Amino acid sequence: MSFEPKILGIACNWCTYTGADLAGTTRLQYPQNLRVVRVMCSSRINPSFIFRAFQLGADGVLVGGCHPGDCHYNTGNLYARRRLAVTKKILEFSGIEPERFRVEWISASEGNRYAEVVTEFTEQVKQLGPQTKFKISR
Amino acid sequence: MSSNNPYIPMPVEISNITNEVDTNDIKTFRLTFLNKEDEKKFKYLPGQFAELSIYGKGEAPIGIASSPTEKGYVEFTVQRAGTIVPGLVTAALHNMETGGKIGLRGPLGHPWPIEFLEKKNIVIVGGGFAFTTLRSLINYMLHPDNRSRFGRITVIYGARTPGLLLYKDELAAWGKREDIKTIITVDKGDETWTGREGFVPAVCKEVAPSPYNKVAVICGPPIMIKFTLPVFFDLGFYKENILTSLEMRMKCGIGKCGRCNVGYKYVCSDGPVFSLAELEELPRDF
Amino acid sequence: MLKKTTIDKLPDLAAHLMEQGTLLAPVQEAAGFNFQVIADAKQVDLNFHNTVLSPKAAFFPQMEDFVRYQTGKSILEAVPVELNLKPTFLFGVRPCDVKSFTIMDIHFSGTGLVDPYWQKRRQAATIFGYAFDLDQPAQAEEFYKTLGIGAADPDGSDVFMIRKGGDLLLKGVTLKGEKLLTQLSLLTAASADEEKYFEDYIIRGRDFKTRFTFLADKNIAKKLEDIFHDSDFWMKVSGACLSCGVCTFVCPNCYCFDICDETLFSQGIRRRVWDACMFTDFTLEASGHNPRTQVFQKLRQKIKHKYSYHVRKYGVISCVGCGRCTKHCPVNIDIFSIVEEAMKA
């Protein structure tokens, strides 16, 4: 049986989550490995969410937010961009593959792009294999 | 490891839940033992406490509200605690329903000194939610088997509003009895309130029980205790005859975990009941 | 009867003990020596002054599991964790640390309810005390002489060991220890000279110089109670304190603990974990009220617990002068100096 990664998606309510809805209503096909959690803004994401996701067994984490400049709260994703960049560097230096963590800007109208990103990211994580470093053994 | 291990709780079932106050954050839980041996082992007197234990949430030390004369169950009146740090155990308990199973570890601490109270006239002063172990004491003393061992009993109980008075039915029942004098006061009444208004210390001053052969048992919020103690002291009560119960963060409840000390006394294993004379020996700070 | 072996043969001795049970002995780590469960007999190393962490963890581990439970399931399905202990050999404990066990005994199994975990672990263990090297000066932090503990006191050990050049002299102090020594066939009998050396060494150890001040239990307990409300004094001595937990975690006598429910994937364990009176949440009540928030109150609690409350409650100071707290304090707070100053205050 091939490896089916578990991927946590954290999506902003206004853009990416709506984009995901659009991808669904337009009947686009994309892998089912992603489990999406909706947050009000990408800047709501506490870096601990990401560490915790990896600890609890996520093989990858995908964060989706509005394009810079389009934030529903004007500047939320601009803060998030900086913060999540740091998160990525920390993950990298701690020894986990940084490719397991990805931030994408996907607007509400980009259902296609959403499907593309999810497909691509799932494939990427699949290549990396199961994430065992952070994962807490049961 | 389970037998005689003081850290392992015994299983109990919630057989009844009473909503005590109109703010819905204080409930009385009636617990029955699932193992009959545990019930025999759980011998307590008024004033003792026990750890209510919910796996996954933790433990909370709560005073026993029922009297040992009530057989077959124990009762605990629990307030949903915490504004800054949520009280995990009390919140979980409040979300439970009849039939839920929790753990119980106890009885812990020292009770009100029953033998010392015998043949004396007793003034019981309670404030708000801290009335629980006093209710246990009153019910214990009022029991037909015990009533003759004690002298006159006066109860002074205050709460912020009428809706916050605990055990309303029992209060009414005591009011009708001849062998107990009950004085209920609230800080501020509402339209339907016909009783007394005023703070507990002021009421104590007004009632002015004579100190002769009397013991005062006081339990309430710190602010009430702070102002009530001097009243009794001024009335001429001996310090040894003023009793109160302390509260502090506890974990083990058996004097091992080292956090609930006031001076060299652990509130859990040396208390929680202290006389004013004992308290004065302890430092006034933590 | 005094027995002996050579330091070269230490791995053999260790291997013998490992056959009979679990061996805990000092091992060189990056930050210094520490007691470890020995897997390879060659690891045992007696060339240490003292360990970074105290050996209390042998009887009072930082994590002690009480109960396994599953969330969402009934309490009736919770399973108490059984302690299945093999005989344990605690090898190479310095006299001051051995003394700490007897002090902790009073708290855990001597008074009130008995702590079953401490008691079981204690009963399973044989303690090999190991005298300090009297030819090396004591470290600047140490002050066990103040607490009346000699550098070569065998009290409390089951077997006591003294090093003589390349030899290791061993003597059974308790029946348990003596019996064990007779079973260890690789030990040889010591000569009369060595016997004398051993006895003299113990006596010499009593005069071994560490920091010293005259301290009577009752006096210091009383004195500290008298100055309890002297917050100027406490503010002064705690000025630098960061209220971290290093001093309590390395201390052989600190026993405060927290009971935590730790759940992962709906499998949980109720366990006790070391706690420190220096932590903010140590006394934080569920209501949000915290009676002890100031740094000086926390340090006062720590010092008074050891030198005053413990004396009032159990009749003995809960400190053995090992100096670990001072040595590892990030800001060099010295409990000995504070006690000395308190006596003067």
Next chain:
Amino acid sequence: MASSFKQIEDKLKTEAKKLLKTGQVSVVLAYGKGYDDNHPMPYIAKLPSDADNIVFNEYCTHNLARYLVRYPKGTKIAVAVKAADSRAVIQLIQEEKVKREDLILLGLPAYGMKNSKTGEIIDSQTTCGLYNPVLYDTLLGEEVHGQPVVSPYDVLAQYEAMDKDARFEFWKKEFDKCIRCYACRKACPMCYCDPCFIDQNNPRWGEKSPQSHGNLMYHLTRFHHLAGRCIDCGECSRACPVDIPLYLFHKKVAKECEEMFGQASGMRIDDKPVLVNFRVDDSDKILE
């Protein structure tokens, strides 16, 4: 020519006495005698006579900015600052924990500080490698010049070159040593949260027991919380009783922040901490 420790100590005493006498400040944060000469302690002078107890020698490594947040706002404080301490003060001012006008900074240009635990010289290997305070009101001694300028990030090269699996093993081994005494966060001048995220019980981010996963969560999140704020004083690593090289990770995060956002922490009062700031033209490249 740099001033000797003794010269600086004398000036520090005089200055502290003067400030306390004139009532310009109510507290002077400096160093005092410990139980021996190699172990001085942070010292809080409140009376002019207290100033005589002040010492300064090569072991006075503690970051005094740690104590600033303890005082109620508006307290006038004079604080002796070495290079890293002054950066911590600047960072605290940026974060509005203290006000510049409440502080008098007594600069200590110190070269040759030693770690009292190991006796090693403290340099850019474990700290920021600056010797002169960045900001001060009075400089008590001559500025240190002529020392080779070494990037504080040079020490990272060896770890960055590591294979990621080896690096994970390295950190896992280090974090597994942790006994969760929290000396690192308590010694840190920038760790002033109350309660710390790790002490929260709902949600609980990490267990209280020192197990691998809780340790990892605690340390990684702490590194993140100090991103762009850590001023590389190295106090956390010196405070650690089990010698976890926390400074390495802090240095790495600081380096990345500096490269991505073009701003080093604690250098200018007017800066904003990088993670509470943004530029519209921040590149998306930083996320790659």
